[in-house]
Amino acid sequence: MKILLIDNNEQTRKDLEVAVESDGHAVFAASEGGEGLEIFARELPDVVVVDMGLADIDGIDLVKRVKEQNPEVQVVVTSESYEVDLAIQALQYDVTDLVKKPISKEALADALRRSEERLWKSDKLRAYVENLEGLIRDTTAELEKRHELEHNLIQTSMDGIIANDRKGNIIIFNEGAERIYGYTREEAITSLHVTQLYSEGVARKIKKMIYGPEFGGPGRLINYETEILTKKGENHPILLSATLLYEEGREVATVGYFKDMREVKRLERELVTRYEFEHNLVQTSMDGIIANDPKGNIIIFNEGAEHIYGYTAEEALSGMSVTKLYPKGDAKRIKKLTYSDDYGGSGRLVNCEAKALTKKGELVPILLSATLLYEEGKEVAMVGYFKDMRQLKRLESELIESERMAAMGRATAGIAHGVKNILHGMKLGAFMVDKGLEKEKADLLRKGWNLVGKNINRISRMTLDMLSYARSSPPLRQSCSLNDIVNEVCELMEEKAKDRQIQLIRNLDPSLPLVQVDAEGIHSCLLNLVTNAIEAFPENISGGQITVSSRDEADTGVSLQVKDTGRGMTKELQEQVFEHLYSTKGARGTGLGLAITQKIVREHGGTIQLVSEPNKGSCFTILLPK
Amino acid sequence: MSGKKIVIIDDDPEICDAMSEILSEYDYQVFTALDTKSGYQLLLEQRPDLLILDIMMATMHEGLDFATKMKEREGVYGMPIMIVSARPPAEKGYGRTLEEDLDWIHADIFMEKPIEPEELIHNVKVLLKD
Numbered sequence: 001m002k003i004l005l006i007d008n009n010e011q012t013r014k015d016l017e018v019a020v021e022s023d024g025h026a027v028f029a030a031s032e033g034g035e036g037l038e039i040f041a042r043e044l045p046d047v048v049v050v051d052m053g054l055a056d057i058d059g060i061d062l063v064k065r066v067k068e069q070n071p072e073v074q075v076v077v078t079s080e081s082y083e084v085d086l087a088i089q090a091l092q093y094d095v096t097d098l099v100k101k102p103i104s105k106e107a108l109a110d111a112l113r114r115s116e117e118r119l120w121k122s123d124k125l126r127a128y129v130e131n132l133e134g135l136i137r138d139t140t141a142e143l144e145k146r147h148e149l150e151h152n153l154i155q156t157s158m159d160g161i162i163a164n165d166r167k168g169n170i171i172i173f174n175e176g177a178e179r180i181y182g183y184t185r186e187e188a189i190t191s192l193h194v195t196q197l198y199s200e201g202v203a204r205k206i207k208k209m210i211y212g213p214e215f216g217g218p219g220r221l222i223n224y225e226t227e228i229l230t231k232k233g234e235n236h237p238i239l240l241s242a243t244l245l246y247e248e249g250r251e252v253a254t255v256g257y258f259k260d261m262r263e264v265k266r267l268e269r270e271l272v273t274r275y276e277f278e279h280n281l282v283q284t285s286m287d288g289i290i291a292n293d294p295k296g297n298i299i300i301f302n303e304g305a306e307h308i309y310g311y312t313a314e315e316a317l318s319g320m321s322v323t324k325l326y327p328k329g330d331a332k333r334i335k336k337l338t339y340s341d342d343y344g345g346s347g348r349l350v351n352c353e354a355k356a357l358t359k360k361g362e363l364v365p366i367l368l369s370a371t372l373l374y375e376e377g378k379e380v381a382m383v384g385y386f387k388d389m390r391q392l393k394r395l396e397s398e399l400i401e402s403e404r405m406a407a408m409g410r411a412t413a414g415i416a417h418g419v420k421n422i423l424h425g426m427k428l429g430a431f432m433v434d435k436g437l438e439k440e441k442a443d444l445l446r447k448g449w450n451l452v453g454k455n456i457n458r459i460s461r462m463t464l465d466m467l468s469y470a471r472s473s474p475p476l477r478q479s480c481s482l483n484d485i486v487n488e489v490c491e492l493m494e495e496k497a498k499d500r501q502i503q504l505i506r507n508l509d510p511s512l513p514l515v516q517v518d519a520e521g522i523h524s525c526l527l528n529l530v531t532n533a534i535e536a537f538p539e540n541i542s543g544g545q546i547t548v549s550s551r552d553e554a555d556t557g558v559s560l561q562v563k564d565t566g567r568g569m570t571k572e573l574q575e576q577v578f579e580h581l582y583s584t585k586g587a588r589g590t591g592l593g594l595a596i597t598q599k600i601v602r603e604h605g606g607t608i609q610l611v612s613e614p615n616k617g618s619c620f621t622i623l624l625p626k
Numbered sequence: 627m628s629g630k631k632i633v634i635i636d637d638d639p640e641i642c643d644a645m646s647e648i649l650s651e652y653d654y655q656v657f658t659a660l661d662t663k664s665g666y667q668l669l670l671e672q673r674p675d676l677l678i679l680d681i682m683m684a685t686m687h688e689g690l691d692f693a694t695k696m697k698e699r700e701g702v703y704g705m706p707i708m709i710v711s712a713r714p715p716a717e718k719g720y721g722r723t724l725e726e727d728l729d730w731i732h733a734d735i736f737m738e739k740p741i742e743p744e745e746l747i748h749n750v751k752v753l754l755k756d
Contacts, residue, residue: 416712417682417712417713418712420712420738420739420740421638421641421712421739421740423739423740424641424712424739424740424741425638425640425641425644426740427740427741427742427743428641428644428645428648428743429644431648431743431744432644432647432648435648435651439651444647444651447643447644447647448644448647451640451643451644454640538660538661
């Protein structure tokens, strides 16, 4: 310990110094009070031993001053006398010990030991207090943190959170509330009353609801739908939950949680719009759409269905059975097909041809697709889509007709070309006739007249072809043998082929079934193809082959084929050959032959195909349905 | 008697015959071919003074293609070319038009069918400078 001795008596100081130093303490000594205070301030001793009989300062006064500077310093007072006054004062200033002069070694040692003990206790106490203070600090920090967290939670909640005290003053107004209302937190807390958050009267009603039992019991409100009044004066739908807060049994505040319902409402509206849209789609569909419940009662009957059946939706929906829409037994059959795997899998029916029984009792060909609807695994309805095939067929024939008219337009250019060529031949012929007469050359005259005659034939042939192409009448079908037609055509052309030294070969299927066709039409098709085939050979080359075959093509129908080993066609020419009224036959062709052939084949519901390669030959195949 | 040589290429044998008869009356030597392939042979053999060419033969523009080829080798086959066709020069829809090709084919004369025989003879005389 550091010990400060203050005593006037030099001998006493020395005696004490020796005694204290021998106990291992550091000693500072002063003879006067002033000096003592100086050393005290400089050395900060743990113990001060002070005599009460100092010359310059009153002893008690000095005690008081050192204790003021350091309350923990231990003070031992020495005195000649031992008076009660002094003892009381000493206690008052928390003096550690009083030692009577002359100071015995034992008494001093005792006082110093007590001082040491007190110092140790005071250290302990300080450490304890410091520890305690630290604990309190930590706890406070944790509490603050938790508070901050809760505060943030409230602040950043997506939902609005608003609290008000009993007077209706707003005390919490979080970011969610700012979003919903458009007020800032500051505006709300400083200048708003809770009733201003709603349209007039609503706040009171809500308060009543909170105290009442209807929504979650008294003191609480759970999921109450209402409307708030925003800063802009708009009413927004919200879902409100609220609770009363109590402190020591006293109601202190109301907290409300506001869920913005605009998004939910918007979705709801969208759902309704979409439903309406789909409903309209169903209603205005060109196709008939009919749905029935499992009992067979019609539950949807759209405009398309009205068109097909002639029933109004009202008639159909007033308890009419779906079986009335088909010929007897058909509804059952269709139901069976829908459940089976045959058309598009179980529970579905895809493009099944059927007949609709109309209100007037007529049968209308339809293409039916259907599907079963389920709700939670239970079949609730069957929806059918009805395509009116009459309409389709009509559109198809309209399309063919317009295609034909377009072709006719294109044909005009081709016809003009043909006519010009014919006129050219006639002019040259007439000129030759003139010259022949003029020069009296019978040979030239004959040649010229011959040319004129040939061109007259050409123009009449062309006129007939045009008429036959432009004619729009359905084929007169009768049962006939295609082989017979092939034979007729081949016999007719035999001689011409022979002239050109072309072999005309027939390759006929003897088991060809009879087909329903317009014999005259097919005859001219075949005649055209064979004539073309003969023309396909260059004028001065002989020894070609033409093969005409017939074949049963099983499910696809019957085919007639005309194949030549002539000059063939380039890709470009193959594309034009049906398109334009195009002739490569010089003066002989009208350019209408293939166009007419194609028209007749199409009228029979058949197709005509061309495969050709330059210098190898061409092959036309007509496919007719059985 | 000029005896100048004319080659006619036209796929219509009757037209070939008739033109041949008519031009022979004016003392031209006429050779005819029904396609450009044999026509080309004739050109090589006869080295004519004039070529009369149809356009639409085996293809829509066989005559045009042939004229192009001939004009590309003008040094070799220096004869003038007369195109005779029922196709008007600006007719579209056949892939090529005469009008756009005439710029560089430089057919010397284009005659649209039907042609007046007198006009034919007149133009032939002009081209042959008779």
